[in-house]
Amino acid sequence: MDDRRLSAWRIASLLVSTSCGIGFLLGTGELALRQGMAASMYAVATSIGLLTLAFAAPRLWETGQSIWTYFDTIYGPVVGRQVAALSLIWMAGVLGAQIRGASALLALSGVPRTTSIIAVDCLAFSLSFVRLSALSSIFAICLGGCNAILVYALVKMHHLTVWLRAPESFVQSMTLSPIGHAGLTLISVVALVIFGADYQQFPLRARTPSEARRGCLLAAVVVFVVGFLPASTVIASARVWDLSALPDPAQVVPVELTLALGNTRGITQGLVVSILLMTAVGAACSILRAMSDAIAISRPSGSRRTALGRILPVLAATLVTASGRSIIDMMITLNVIYLAAAGPLLTLALLGCHIPYQAAKRSMLTGFSIATACYVICETNMAGLHESLTLVLAWPCALLEALRSGITSANQSHTTVGHAVHSILVRVVTRLTRCRLSAEPDRPIE
Structure with missing residues (x-):
């Protein structure tokens, strides 16, 4: 720059x-x-x-x-x-x-x-x-x-x-x-x-x-x-x-x-x-x-x-x-809809879990649909939903949709479900280990 x-x-x-x-x-x-x-x-x-x-x-x-x-x-x-x-x-x-x-x-x-x-x-x-x-x-x-x-x-x-x-x-x-x-x-x-x-x-x-x-x-x-x-x-x-x-x-x-x-x-x-x-x-x-x-x-x-x-x-x-x-509630409520749609994909990206393009689209659509439905229900007083349910429902469903679609695409490329899940877990554990090692001070050799 x-x-x-x-x-x-x-x-x-x-x-x-x-x-x-x-x-x-x-x-x-x-x-x-x-x-x-x-x-x-x-x-x-x-x-x-x-x-x-x-x-x-x-x-x-x-x-x-x-x-x-x-x-x-x-x-x-x-x-x-x-x-x-x-x-x-x-x-x-x-x-x-x-x-x-x-x-x-x-x-x-x-x-x-x-x-x-x-x-x-x-x-x-x-x-x-x-x-x-x-x-x-x-x-x-x-x-x-x-x-x-x-x-x-x-x-x-x-x-x-x-x-x-x-x-x-x-x-x-x-x-x-x-x-x-x-x-x-x-x-x-x-x-x-x-x-x-x-x-x-x-x-x-x-x-x-x-x-x-x-x-x-x-x-x-x-x-x-x-x-x-x-x-x-x-x-x-x-x-x-x-x-x-x-x-x-x-x-x-x-x-x-x-x-x-x-x-x-x-x-x-x-x-x-x-x-x-x-x-x-x-x-x-x-x-x-x-x-x-x-x-x-x-x-x-x-x-x-x-x-x-x-x-x-x-x-x-x-x-x-x-x-x-x-x-303030006006800003927060609509921001939750945006986070419900884009947040799961961002989490996977930060963890290094790259999923196919179609899986990303389905994940965003799932999170957006659930969050929008919760927003409409709350605004119209159709049911007494708690406002925190928007993220509680949307994020897990969007993550599961992303992983399910990504694993399906991996299977079509001759990759097993176990291998796909294993690679995701390895990335998560590796990143956590690196963060822990970087936080620990160097120890003298005895």
Whole structure:
């Protein structure tokens, strides 16, 4: 790569801005109204994902390609295009979160909810044709300023200790939270950070492998510290102000920012709403362009980057917004569908178990079908399925389908079932042995 110029500090800042966007800021505050400090689970999971990415960063830097490029070389361009199409699912959840947050900001100014959603859709669609890369630093500064104001609000209310004791409060609150939902959030977010191309692109552009690792470690620490800030401010504010009367829980953080600064004749609220709205729409435009590129990759024979390739994602994200889920749950639920389809193949690829092209297609179809069916059942209230059942059912079935199809293909090539299973077990044991030997210190010869 010729563009490997990023320092550890620059990598950390880019990873933090990717992790702590509007969805994190407004979504954590929204959940904190009813979950308390447990609402910081998304930030904690992101921090764990960045910590894991730090250990893989040197190896990732040496290969010079993201995991999905490696995925594409193993299973072929057709499967790669299908994975690109599946990535539209989780990106629709992220785009829906931006639309949900931006519409809540407009509604805070008195705009009706339906009108605010339509206005945000039109803004995101129109501005997605304009490259806003020059404004990305401004968006990051705006979010950093909002976090600084939240710290000021805690100091002003004399409740800074709530933030300082947040990790302890988080552990206590997690013991009272449903383990299924917490586990699903942890697995989904950690996997998205480790295997997400939007996260891997920054360590790949580091100057050295050590810079890549240090950047990820620094980002993990910052996200962990900042991650407790929105929930801490909501908990402290509930002792001073009445936040239960808000028409939309997603408005709690903007209201806190306004109250902390002092709403002089509505000027402060207008300023806060404008800054957060600009940041949310900017993030929505970035995601929408990525979705347009994914559509172009998945359909190379069709027209590339047309207006229709941006209208359809906006409509899909708007439908997701209408589901009534919280901002963070909106992102996690659709990400689970994507992981259910692509996760098993990725696991086999990392273990070195190469399966035929047709087996890969069947595995993805199996995982996607089961996860989509679970999602539809939950959304329509047809049955009381637990949300964690999506991965519990989809992953084993997709893995079995991949191995069954792969073993069948091996039999057709005069390879026995026992030999195929044996080769898979040998690869797994060999990799585990190598990891153990590399972790043990050298012993002197007696």
